[in-house]
Amino acid sequence: MCAIEIFIGPETLLQQSSSVAAKVRPDRYSEGEVGDAIDFHQWKCVRTVNGVRIFEDVSDAKSGKGVLVKAVSVIEASADAVFEVILNLDQHQRYEWDMLTGDLELLDSYDGHYDVVYGTCDSKYLSRWKSNRDFVFSRQWFQGQDGTYTILQLPAVHKKRPSRSGYQREKINPSTWEIRDLNTPTESNTARCLVMLMLEIQEGWCRWKKSHGSKFEKTIPFALLSQVEGLKEYIAANPAFKFEHSATVLQSRVSDGAISSSEYEDSEVQDEFYDAMADDDSSSSSSSEESDDDHEKTKKVKVKLRNVSWAISSLSMMRASDPDASKDLDRFVTPINIDPSQFHGSLNKGKDENDSNCWTSPSGTGFMVRGKTYLKDSFKVMGGDPILKLISVDWFKVDKAIDGISLHPRCLVQTEAGKKLPFILVVNLQIPSKPNYSLVLYYAADRPINKSSLLGKFVDGTDLFRDSRFKLIPSIIEGYWMVKRAVGTKACLLGKAVTCKYLRQDNFLEIAVDIGSSSVARGVIGLVLGYVTSIVVDLAILIEAKEEADLPEYILGTVRLNRLRIDTAVPFEA
Structure with missing residues (x-):
């Protein structure tokens, strides 16, 4: 299927001037998430932390509702590799990048695209908490026909993990991961991808974006946003990721829909997508015969x-x-x-x-x-x-x-x-x-x-x-x-x-x-x-x-x- 991804990004004005005709670097990329229909979110960068940019949607700032925020970074690895790291529940690996959901247990899995996970977090990691916390959330993932991975995370309940003594059940903020490969120079053997984590925050955000000393840094939303920074640093510390194009075939990457004969397959998979008001963010690779x-x-x-x-x-x-x-x-x-x-x-x-x-x-x-x-x-x-x-x-x-x-x-x-x-x-x-x-x-x-x-x-x-x-x-x-x-x-x-x-x-x-x-x-x-x-x-x-x-x-x-x-x-x- 195609994700009805429903995808947004800053609507940046690029005037058609001499800069358009200038030589475009082979490694050029654009951050805006490509889509085929107009969306009117307006993203403003409010903080940068170790190469991770934090954005706020300012298009609906006066609504009185929660604010939509996202953390965005370029990571030196393929989208395949990053996707697998995010899905992996192995405690040893998650302890190296995830301060919030390091202790995870798989409760259930459905169709190879959906699971339910239980996790715990010691109160010492988020000092506002006076007791240990646990949480249950679901994850649903898919890969679009353009290769972009999307992971949806929502709070959930499950009969295998009712409330337990000594823990307070926490409701994890709904969030989405999006990971897509970026074009790299043809002579380069390294892989790069753009990673975004988006979530909705109800309180504490405004004080934090104005002051580094806010108590917001001890909350779950902040810990979630920090996952992008942790992921970036973890992969940077493991050089093998730069050259890894994962050979593991997860079921989530195999289409379970109808498959067409090669006679009608697209030679340019990227061309199955086109913007509502712009062209694709990623261009297909040139053939070996192209000058x-x-x-x-x-x-x-x-x-x-x-x-x-x-x-x-x-x-x-x-x-x-x-x-x-x-x-x-x-x-x-x-x-x-x-x-x-x-x-x-x-x-x-x-x-x-x-x-x-x-x-x-x-x-x-x-x-x-x-x-x-x-x-x-x-x-x-x-x-x-x-x-x-x-x-x-x-x-x-x-x-x-x-x-x-x-x-x-x-x-x-x-x-x-x-x-x-x-x-x-x-x-x-x-x-x-x-x-x-x-x-x-x-x-x-x-x-x-x-x-x-x-x-x-x-x-x-x-x-x-x-x-x-x-x-x-x-x-x-x-x-x-x-x-x-x-x-x-x-x-x-x-x-x-x-x-x-x-x-x-x-x-x-x-x-x-x-x-x-x-x-x-x-x-x-x-x-x-x-x-x-x-x-x-x-x-x-x-x-x-x-x-x-x-x-x-x-x-x-x-x-x-x-x-x-x-x-x-x-x-x-x-």
């Missing part, structure tokens, strides 16, 4: 433009909404008028942004797609209005995952109005839970599909081809920060992450997306469902373009889901 000049040219076009307002104004003239955007539909056929009042789903369409338990269809300007010259310069442009019109959404409760919903006699596709539509794309998102759910999106075309277009090849192509091209971009517009980190804002090739089934008949194509086919996706969805009534999420779907004739890419459809209520799902009658 030094070509390599430098490739590096230059990777310079990032991170300020949202600048990017909008700069790219508005190049958004994917020109007349050629209709090339996927038959331009020789007169468009029909689609009357939304003829189509009704079990989930209501929202009247405004404040409405709840409803859907709307936003524009595609919050997402970035491959531009006309992408194969030459990797340049991406803002998405335009969707090609297909979202006409209805169903929110079903089901006993088990249902394929072929479009064939049901009561389905919109089988109505008289539905049969008159030139083409309908049905996306059935199958959500694992107790009970299970299906979110069904119906997108209509006002003209027949152009058979020779990329969409035409996708609609009538093989399942293997469809798996290699069907993309989804998520973006949580409103919701708990931890859920945002879990879901992400990175594009995902669904057929490579989870099992997709396709049904092509008459005037429709139905895509059944089995989210439960991936243990990672199940874990993330479980977290999302716990907060779903307070979440506003945007989704964009598109077909990935890999050939010049198919560029620029266009967004097929979008949907915004406003604070869904689980209990309003309608039972599906087979």
